[in-house]
Amino acid sequence: MNISDLLLKLFGWLSISLVVAFLIDNVMIVGFNFPGAFSIFSNFSLEGLLEFLIYIIIASITFFIVRKSNSNFRSNSQLLHNLNIYLIRSFFWIILITGLVDIAIAFMRVEKIFEFFLGKEISSNFSRPVFVGMYFHIPLIILGFIIAKFTKTIGFHWLSLLIVASELLIVITRFVFSYEQTFMGDLVRYWYAGLFLFASAYTLYEDGHVRVDIIYQGLKEKTKNLVNCFGSILLGWSTSIVIILLCFYGKQSIVNSPVANFEVTQQGSVGMFIKYHMAVFLAIFGITMLIQFISYFFESIADYKNEKGKRIIETSTSH
Template sequence: MNTSDLLLKLFGWLSISLVAAYLIDNVMIVGFNFPGAFSIFKHFSLLGLFEFFVYILIASITYFIVRKSNLNFRSNSIILHKLNIYLIRSFFWIILITGFVDIAIAFMRVEKIFEFFLGKEISSNFSRPVFVGVYFHIPLIILGFIIAKFTKTIGFHWLSLLIVASELLIVITRFVFSYEQTFMGDLVRYWYAGLFLFASAYTLYEDGHVRVDIIYQGLKEKTKNLVNCFGSILLGWSTSIVIILLCFYGKQSIVNSPVANFEITQQGSVGMFIKYHMAVFLAIFGITMLIQFISYFFESIADYKNEKGKRIVETSSSH
């Protein structure tokens, strides 16, 4: 492997591995009150040193794996894309299962069904977001990752169908039975947010984003590959990194604060307890887009170098 190829591969893989280290560090800061990896530059502490060591360890492992690997750019691109597909599939199952379970809990909470069967003392737990989050949401998240391991479909078309069905059910219950609750609209917003934010990375892979093309189609193939390389980094990579940093920067950030407090909507117990999930959706969008942009970066280099296995993407003329 020549030096330029090694540096390009290291750039891509280190971007992802250091983001993983950043997420681990974030968990230690928010969940266990660690001082932060870079706090050692202000004042020394063993906990801060340990966090900093996590970055060094992950970066070192990444370097040695990439250094010893004989995989070409296209193979690296495929690996990243498969990883992204698994993550997206997992998140689809998570919001699907969580949506059904949480709306069932919300319905029984609002209609006092829990109180009828379990009594006031036990049923009051279902009005506490922490209880629902710990004993229902977290197990369902784990279950979603397990199911995704054994399924192949990404499921966006099914999610779209469920959103339409949910909207139809709201219309029927409201205008036919005069019944409407806050949690019904919450479910639609929850699935809508997941559909658009989770599907973005896969849409990028399929070249499905709508764009106004003035110059690109008239370029030579080699020039297109270079444009894709630089565009993936200058526009895609940079934007994704900024989103991720803003999502987790400090305990009061747009993701950390809602998750740490199991934040719910202002409607309280009459709605679904999934507002903090929707805060995480933005971080998931940034992470999956970063992985896909790095995969696209590797694929563009592979195309430029004429590596075997070039992918033919059928693009619509409407682009």
């Protein structure tokens, strides 16, 4: 492997591995009150040193694996894309199952069904977001990752259909049965947010984003590949990194604070306890887009170098 190929691969893989280290560090800071990896430069502590070593170890492992690997850019791109597909598929199952379970809990909580069967003392737990999050949401998240391992389809078409069905159910219950609750709208917003933010990375892979194209289509194939390479980094990579940093930088960040407090909407117990999930959606969007942009970066290099197995994308007239 020549030095330029090594540096390009290292850039892509280190970008992802250091984000993984950053997420681990974030859990240690928010969940276990660690001081932060870079606190050792201002106020040395063993906890800070441990966090800093996590970055060093993960970066070193990444360097060693990339240095020893003989895989080409196209196989690296496909590997990252497959990882992204698994993550997106997992998140689809997570919001599907969690949405159905949480709306069932919200319905039984609002209509006092829990109180009828379980008594007032036990049923009061279902009004606590921490209880629902710890004993229902977290197991369902794990279940979603397991189900995704054994399924092949991403499921966005089904999620779109479920959103339409949910809206239809709201209309029927409101105008036919005069019944409406906050949690019904919460479910639609929850699924719609997931559909939009989770599908973005896959849409990028399929070249399905709508764009106003003035110059690109008239360029030579080699020039297009270079534009894709630089665009993936200058626009895609940089934007994704900024989103991830905004989501997780500090305990009071837009993701850390809601998740740490199991934050819910102002409607409280009459709605679904999924507001903190929707904060995480922003981080998932940033992470999956970062992975896909690095995959696209590798694929563009592979196309530029005329590596075998070039993917033919069907162009839509709507682009």
